[in-house]
Amino acid sequence: MADQKASTSIEAVESGLAAQGYIASRQIATAVYLSQQIEKPILVEGPAGVGKTELAKAIAAWRGMKMIRLQCYEGLDEAKALYEWKYAKQLLYTQILKDKLGEVLGGAQTLHAALDQLHTFGDVFFSKEFVEPRPLLQALEQPGGCVLLIDEIDKSDAEFESLLLEILSDFQVTIPELGTVSAIAPPTVILTSNSERDLGDALKRRCLHLHIGFPEQRLEERIVESRVPGISQTLRRQMVGFIHEIRTLDLKKLPSVSETIDWARVLVLLQAGELDTEIVKDTLNVLLKYEADIEAALPQVTTFIAKAARHNVFG
Amino acid sequence: MRENLHRFFRAARGVGVRVSPAESIDAMRAVSQVGFSDRDILRDTLLLTLAKTQDEKLALGDCFDLFFSQPEPQQEQPANDDNAPEGNNQSPSSDASGDASGSEPAESLGPLAQMLLSQDRNAIAAALANASAAASLSDIRYSTQRGIFSTRILDAMGLQRLRDDLDGLTATNPSLAERLRAALDGLREAVRDAVSQGLALYAREEAENLRNEILRNAPLARIEPRQVEQMRHLIRQIARRLRERYSKPRKRQRRGHLDVRRTLRRNAAWGGIPFLTAWKRKHRDRPKIVALCDVSGSVARVSDFFLLLIHSLHEVVDDVRSFAFSSHLIEVSDILEANTPDAAMAEIMSKVGFGSSDYGSSLDDFEHEFMSILTPQTTVIVLGDARSNNLDPRADILKRISERSKRLVWLNPEGRLAWGFGDSEMPRYATFCTVVRQCATAQQLERAVSDIVATYQ
Numbered sequence: 123m124a125d126q127k128a129s130t131s132i133e134a135v136e137s138g139l140a141a142q143g144y145i146a147s148r149q150i151a152t153a154v155y156l157s158q159q160i161e162k163p164i165l166v167e168g169p170a171g172v173g174k175t176e177l178a179k180a181i182a183a184w185r186g187m188k189m190i191r192l193q194c195y196e197g198l199d200e201a202k203a204l205y206e207w208k209y210a211k212q213l214l215y216t217q218i219l220k221d222k223l224g225e226v227l228g229g230a231q232t233l234h235a236a237l238d239q240l241h242t243f244g245d246v247f248f249s250k251e252f253v254e255p256r257p258l259l260q261a262l263e264q265p266g267g268c269v270l271l272i273d274e275i276d277k278s279d280a281e282f283e284s285l286l287l288e289i290l291s292d293f294q295v296t297i298p299e300l301g302t303v304s305a306i307a308p309p310t311v312i313l314t315s316n317s318e319r320d321l322g323d324a325l326k327r328r329c330l331h332l333h334i335g336f337p338e339q340r341l342e343e344r345i346v347e348s349r350v351p352g353i354s355q356t357l358r359r360q361m362v363g364f365i366h367e368i369r370t371l372d373l374k375k376l377p378s379v380s381e382t383i384d385w386a387r388v389l390v391l392l393q394a395g396e397l398d399t400e401i402v403k404d405t406l407n408v409l410l411k412y413e414a415d416i417e418a419a420l421p422q423v424t425t426f427i428a429k430a431a432r433h434n435v436f437g
Numbered sequence: 438m439r440e441n442l443h444r445f446f447r448a449a450r451g452v453g454v455r456v457s458p459a460e461s462i463d464a465m466r467a468v469s470q471v472g473f474s475d476r477d478i479l480r481d482t483l484l485l486t487l488a489k490t491q492d493e494k495l496a497l498g499d500c501f502d503l504f505f506s507q508p509e510p511q512q513e514q515p516a517n518d519d520n521a522p523e524g525n526n527q528s529p530s531s532d533a534s535g536d537a538s539g540s541e542p543a544e545s546l547g548p549l550a551q552m553l554l555s556q557d558r559n560a561i562a563a564a565l566a567n568a569s570a571a572a573s574l575s576d577i578r579y580s581t582q583r584g585i586f587s588t589r590i591l592d593a594m595g596l597q598r599l600r601d602d603l604d605g606l607t608a609t610n611p612s613l614a615e616r617l618r619a620a621l622d623g624l625r626e627a628v629r630d631a632v633s634q635g636l637a638l639y640a641r642e643e644a645e646n647l648r649n650e651i652l653r654n655a656p657l658a659r660i661e662p663r664q665v666e667q668m669r670h671l672i673r674q675i676a677r678r679l680r681e682r683y684s685k686p687r688k689r690q691r692r693g694h695l696d697v698r699r700t701l702r703r704n705a706a707w708g709g710i711p712f713l714t715a716w717k718r719k720h721r722d723r724p725k726i727v728a729l730c731d732v733s734g735s736v737a738r739v740s741d742f743f744l745l746l747i748h749s750l751h752e753v754v755d756d757v758r759s760f761a762f763s764s765h766l767i768e769v770s771d772i773l774e775a776n777t778p779d780a781a782m783a784e785i786m787s788k789v790g791f792g793s794s795d796y797g798s799s800l801d802d803f804e805h806e807f808m809s810i811l812t813p814q815t816t817v818i819v820l821g822d823a824r825s826n827n828l829d830p831r832a833d834i835l836k837r838i839s840e841r842s843k844r845l846v847w848l849n850p851e852g853r854l855a856w857g858f859g860d861s862e863m864p865r866y867a868t869f870c871t872v873v874r875q876c877a878t879a880q881q882l883e884r885a886v887s888d889i890v891a892t893y894q
Contacts, residue, residue, distance in 0.1 A: 167491070
């Protein structure tokens, strides 16, 4: 019975994401469903441009939650990711409250007594009002939950990973002056990585690991269909078939889904009815981002178009 | 089903996916959410929770398919074919007579015999699974254990009782006995398949460990061609281990030695009164390695693996210059960087290999062209057997190399006993080396390289 529920829920995730224009494979949908059920972050790996970041956006839009994004880069630290003290505000308040402080402490005869009195007021200047929340803390403080996207985690330093561990496993952070802040509602956390460096085992262990590769031809056609509605079916099939042929080449950077969509838009703008050698050669720079790649692909263009067309007839 | 999942985790460890207890708990939780009814969803779920890289996903996917493919008891096919014609004809009569005579012996037969005769696939598969668990099939480690595990499983299923039944039936009901015997053969086959599957699932890790252990201690110069690929794999593993150990930048502070200059500068604002102290820090150099490898004759293969290892250590040693020589010397760093190990070695061999080694002229080449790359931070590694065909060894050049560099390490694939005999110039060279060690196996290679890198820590 529970099993039935699971497969229907996974389908619900799939259709929910599709309503936001994100065509998810069943694996992706399973990952999203599981992350919700067992409250675990998803670590998404895969080549650039296959829709890792889009996934987070689609989930946020589908569930009607706020998306908080933390872009990682080398040198990202606690102060920029977690929280910071508002130094200026603290200074300003001390200045403004100077007289008041004088009054309060006026009665004290000795320095020691004044200090004692000051202690009874507690840490006024290290309270919640003076904390500037950065993305990670913001995500914990959202009352309705949110989608926290930690983008390109592989670009950050190894130390930053360790900082994330507490948030990822317990959805809480510890601020020495304030104590532990727990999430009001556990956020859905999505981490993306381009595998530029190997992530630590501790981080991987806390996440569901999802690898998004290049989609299958059918799936990619559906993606193009949902993103570029104006394109005709024949052209869509031909261009996706062509791109799948291109991906068999040994290139520096293979065209990914985002390039497919861009190319589809370009072809629609140029009002191409179907693929021919001229138009492909003119627009190849949309697909391939390196001069060497374009040179490697050019001689193959005619064959690939023929193959794609044949596939169109028989497929 | 919990039990099955646990066995699956063991199998997963077998294919090299590290499944920690925490991960297995997560996987359990996830599975309890999605259930077992849809195998594809179950597969996705386990891949999501257990595998942490793309390679692991592939391995685990294969493991999943193997694990959940039940070995089907195959006795029906032949039995049906044989019996089909007469079975159809006789079905009414045999049913009629079966009620009288057939059910009576069935009552007296053991459970296994009944199961086999009724050809209840599911019951047999379940019994087989239970018997495998009872015989703790997941403990199988070596292919030589196949026989004993098959026997154990059959015993657990009640083979003894079946034999008694067979003996009894041969006397009373020969045709039924014949059917039972055929079914038993089918069962034996199914058990054998189950054991083979178990071996493939659970014994892989052990077999691999054993093979690696043997490989680690095998002399590199004499391994067989079919083992070369395995050895490369092992060398890459060693490289990964060394990288993990040495690539972390560790800041070392030496407490207790005041850095006067930095302390004064830091406290200039207070008129030089040292509020803040600065301590001397130990400067850590990145290893700089110059490797000279003999590629003649039997040393070539050792050089091959050594170069592969050194060049796989990018994160630890980024400054490596490699040279290969037999009768003369050339630089091979670029060849190694640009090509696959196989292609690189082939190119190197075509350029300098196949000559008789001449250490004197090779060292001379090095002094003339490359002496300037040596700095006081450089470790020079010479890999060779120091057999110079009675030509002039030019130990004086080695002395100058040693003086210019931080350390000079000589790795010799020959055993210590052979040094100095025949045309070996090892004792003469050894005087100028910081360290001389034997380096014939992968293990010795790992230790040697590890020691060299460790001197920079």
